[in-house]
Amino acid sequence: MVTDARVTVPTVPGLTGLSVLARGGYATVYRAVQESIGRDVAVKVENRRLESELDQRRFLREARAAGRMSGHPNVIDLFDAGVTADGHPYLIMELCEASYADRMKTNPLSPVEARDVGVKIADALADAHALGVLHRDVKPANLLISRFGEPQLADFGLAVLVEVRDHSITLDALTPAYAPPEMFRYAPPSPAADVYALSATLYALMRGRPPRWRDDVNPGLVPTVDMFGEPIPDVPGVPPELMALLRAGLAHDEHRRPTAVELRDALFVLDFELDGARPARPVRRPVFDTPTSRSNESTVASGDDDVTRVIPY
Template sequence: MTETPPGALPVPYVPGMSGLSVMARGGYATVFRATQDSVGREVAIKVENRRLESSRDQARFLREARAAGRMSSHPYVVDLFDVGVTVDQHPYFIMELCDGSYLDRMRRSPLGAAEARDLGAKIADALVHSHANGVLHRDVKPANILYSQFSSALLADFGLAVLGEMRDSSVTLEVLTPAYAAPEMFRHDEPTGAVDVYALCATLYALMRGRPPRWESDRSPSLITLMNSFDAPIPDIPGVPRQLVDLVRHGMANDPAARPSAEELRRLLTDLRLDEPAPPPSFVPPPRYNTGDETPTVRTPMKPSMRKRFFGLLGIEDR
């Protein structure tokens, strides 16, 4: 497998697609906006910088594609429409086009507690689905949680996903995101669903605080500093209820066995009632008169012959 520098990756030819323009470039892939000609739909095409030059690389790509395909039917996972390989052997994924990521949201302003809780419950639900299918995501982070006009939470990029029963030693620290990676990932331990729980809780903490847990400033610490910080306490977040911070701390326990499963995390987040101020009472205007029946009464004079007959039936003498 060889790599093409991100800036040197040319606009590729992808069958059935037109109008490709660069949306984002990264160390792992370049994302293009394009139009799917057959249905006139705008899509995102992620073209990876690596080239598939061996049967081992091709097998890994097919594994990733199948993992992503299994997940894409979930309501909180980005839809995958197709995959392929360009003429110069770069793998690509054709996906749902989204409006932005929670990394963008975090840079503009931190999320409130209720929004972070609800977002976490949805992404945890996606992880329950993926873990039940034997697939680990392994790169949950703000940049991989997207939103669109149709959904407030979409988990993207199963590019590092591996089948749970496989040990994939070809995935190294260089393609992880250290700020959200669990401590066991730095030890090259066999990954389990607990790494995704850790990453999701670290992501929720970052979205509420404005930077990843244990970061002392907005500048990224060195890898050694980050690894040495796992024993440091995770501070409270001003304005965020303590019970929510304690819950994400629980999900970031250094011991994988001490963390909740994705299913337990989903339940804990869904059931969490935050200490939020009660809404002001609705204004109810006072009654204009009394609170009795305001239905008007119409009195019609009774003719003398009818009065005599009526009182006669009641055994009363008409006076």
Template structure:
């Protein structure tokens, strides 16, 4: 893949009206557009990098076809179209959603009952995807959107494969593991257990206000980053120990020790939780980074780094 490139003018995509910039992140740009024949507003997510190789382009299209099998699910963002632009950038045409759970994290932590209900819905969506042989590969707060009907919906099934196809050069200047499992360091074959880890890390982050093991020290070497996986994941004030323990199991370093997505959904649903007293918990005073760049904010593009590898900068 080539380096990120910016175009002076948005691309033209058949069937869509003029693309209007919505947000720009380090690895993709979001446009709003209207499908002319049905008058429907949509989001168009276009990779900033190009795929020149025809085999990789076909691989992306195959993945998009698989993702399309999930797009009718209540808790998956509808995928209307996919393709490659004239300048070889992959794109998805999707349901337009205004907010993500990364945005919600900026406001503060979420109530444990809300997090439990979110987990049941997204774990259910992942379980159905896994039955169809479809993996997400990039579950994180920025990829769980809120539909116009107020329901959580998992986005980016089609573009998630591009995470594997990007430049693997690692820049050790930044960050700690966030939403990716430890096996990602070993370039392990993607598996359903990785999606479970990422979802549990996401739910924990929504309860904590920052990803698991997140700290203010941003300048760790590779060995120190790997050592973070040996650290315990602590309890959270105002959060049920049973919920926290279930999320810990989902973030086990051994993929075989994690529940399946279906098991996670069932065990979350079985938890008896009460809503917290308003004001009992607040967001921690951490130097947090948003991972919602592609959906909402517009930071300057960044290089591939451990931040991207662990979902903290895209």
């Protein structure tokens, strides 16, 4: 890494002009230029080092698994991955300038908009789960807006970066307001956790703050856990059928939540048109056989292509 008086800037092969976009507990995101083609990109650099060669190999294997998600039209493209000379893993990704976290602070989504975003992101999660990949941190800040105005699910890199660590610290990298109850018990991540997080996110995008929050102030970890026992208030102007679906996704019992496929399809058939708009209907087109396992180790890490892809047009 190169150090100046203000910040330590990593050296990433092929990238120049790195400047900090965001800093987090587990990684720093930089804006950079990919020299070979003059493209602006985002590069996420892990704050910690991978000390062993085994960890580095596992990171690169998991990065390849996350890279398979890039083909989905509502997932941020992952261009490259690697490890810096001093052991920091990095991911080079598509650059988006805005997020739905920014949007909800000033102009919360209408029910129609939230439904349409939900259909697309639930489809992305359904595709990921079929490939044996979990997201683990769905939230408004990880729903970016492409230059074409499309919602893009970002930060599948979290699944990559935490895979090389102990499960007991996974919660440290999550956002409590959108994490399900079982994650606070350090239960292993599951597809149901992604469904909970997406349901909480869609709720927040319409209300302007996460479920059960009484105001815009983050109540902190302990009060957030205590709030799980409170009912989820209605959002003014949101049709009851959409509220019922989100409450199903926010069920305390993970086994009672819909799958990502079920959530996607249930969102799509909601018919409360305010302006005659309809989302693009997901067309489930099998390219390979249905996966025999949803395990990241057996389906994704093996490199087998026995998966079903879900592609909206």
